[in-house]
Amino acid sequence: MEWYLVLLVVVFLLVVLQKWWTGRFGYCKSQADMRGKTVIITGANTGIGKATALELARRHARVILACRNRNKAEATRDDIIKITGNTSVLVKEVDLSSLASVRTFAQDIYKEEPQLDVLINNAGTTGPAKRTLTEEGLELTFAANHFGHFLLTNLLLDLLKKSSPSRIVNVASMAHLWGKVDFDNLSGEKWYHEGRAYCDSKLMNILFTRELSNRLVGTGVTVNALHPGTVQSELFRSAPWFIKVLFHRILKPYLKTPYQGAQCSIYCAVSEDMARVSGQYVCDCRIQDPAKHGMDEGTAKKLWEVSERLTGLAS
Numbered sequence: 001m002e003w004y005l006v007l008l009v010v011v012f013l014l015v016v017l018q019k020w021w022t023g024r025f026g027y028c029k030s031q032a033d034m035r036g037k038t039v040i041i042t043g044a045n046t047g048i049g050k051a052t053a054l055e056l057a058r059r060h061a062r063v064i065l066a067c068r069n070r071n072k073a074e075a076t077r078d079d080i081i082k083i084t085g086n087t088s089v090l091v092k093e094v095d096l097s098s099l100a101s102v103r104t105f106a107q108d109i110y111k112e113e114p115q116l117d118v119l120i121n122n123a124g125t126t127g128p129a130k131r132t133l134t135e136e137g138l139e140l141t142f143a144a145n146h147f148g149h150f151l152l153t154n155l156l157l158d159l160l161k162k163s164s165p166s167r168i169v170n171v172a173s174m175a176h177l178w179g180k181v182d183f184d185n186l187s188g189e190k191w192y193h194e195g196r197a198y199c200d201s202k203l204m205n206i207l208f209t210r211e212l213s214n215r216l217v218g219t220g221v222t223v224n225a226l227h228p229g230t231v232q233s234e235l236f237r238s239a240p241w242f243i244k245v246l247f248h249r250i251l252k253p254y255l256k257t258p259y260q261g262a263q264c265s266i267y268c269a270v271s272e273d274m275a276r277v278s279g280q281y282v283c284d285c286r287i288q289d290p291a292k293h294g295m296d297e298g299t300a301k302k303l304w305e306v307s308e309r310l311t312g313l314a315s
């Protein structure tokens, strides 16, 4: 066969594959209006968090952008207000990797917000190439992706319970498949790899969801974890150049846009289907089983106890 015919066939097959793959993406079909509801979204200044905030503002929610960089967050707030016309979009500063910052943020929320209907724990980082400890001595990836959200959620639980029915949404990842909770290496003291730390932290999100759901039975507060899909975002900003080329160039047509990546978060936050569902793992707006080690009740319980101790919730 002539080379140009081979090329044509390859291009044709790639286009068919792309159409088939992107056609499988799940969308939130609920039209639920969020008027009168207050939502907090962490890491809402860009990527999936920003797209989620935009959609919830479009549905008339009061949206609190919980971000670490005030300038970026204010620019996002202005964008969202301009697009949706909803002026109830606020910025509140919080650095999830700092337990002190999380505590100050939660105190401000209690002072200023009479209700909280949805908490979306979305902020996440792939972590630095070199092991980094936070001011409180925690490994940075675990601190930002797990411990900060663990503390934040626990501190806001009374408000969520008071506002019930209310929902907590934890943005995890299918990267949990490759994760492991090594209780002897929680600050990377024995060894550290940024990719492993990310996967482990995303497994923690799923185990945290499981244990929290058990503890919330009968309160009217639900909690679910999700995988948003592989999404064009800034997540790989500190990754090596070849990872960036792979995700931002070669695989781009096969990845979700932030709008598509936000669908699962929106579904868990607003859909009538999810009103009484708790402790589940959702992908493409469908409930699925996480990996077997994401359903281990013993590890989930132990992680809870260790997290309580390391975040200062229990002595």
Ligand SMILES: NC(=O)c1ccc[n+]([C@@H]2O[C@H](COP(=O)([O-])OP(=O)(O)OC[C@H]3O[C@@H](n4cnc5c(N)ncnc54)[C@H](OP(=O)(O)O)[C@@H]3O)[C@@H](O)[C@H]2O)c1
Pocket (backbone or CB within 6 Å): 042, 043, 044, 045, 046, 047, 048, 049, 066, 067, 068, 069, 072, 094, 095, 096, 097, 098, 122, 123, 124, 125, 144, 171, 172, 173, 174, 227, 228, 229, 230, 231, 232, 233, 234, 235, 236
């Ligand atoms: N993109 C994907 O393919 C993918 C796949 C599976 C799961 N996820 C998950 O989806 C979530 C959102 O990620 P994304 O893809 O939208 O990435 P992104 O574009 O990099 O957004 C991450 C957000 O988290 C914020 N953040 C990071 N560390 C923080 C900290 N210590 N305190 C407060 N905010 C912090 C970032 O703030 P700054 O802008 O100030 O850094 C940013 O707003 C993450 O939990 C990620 O693990 C993403």
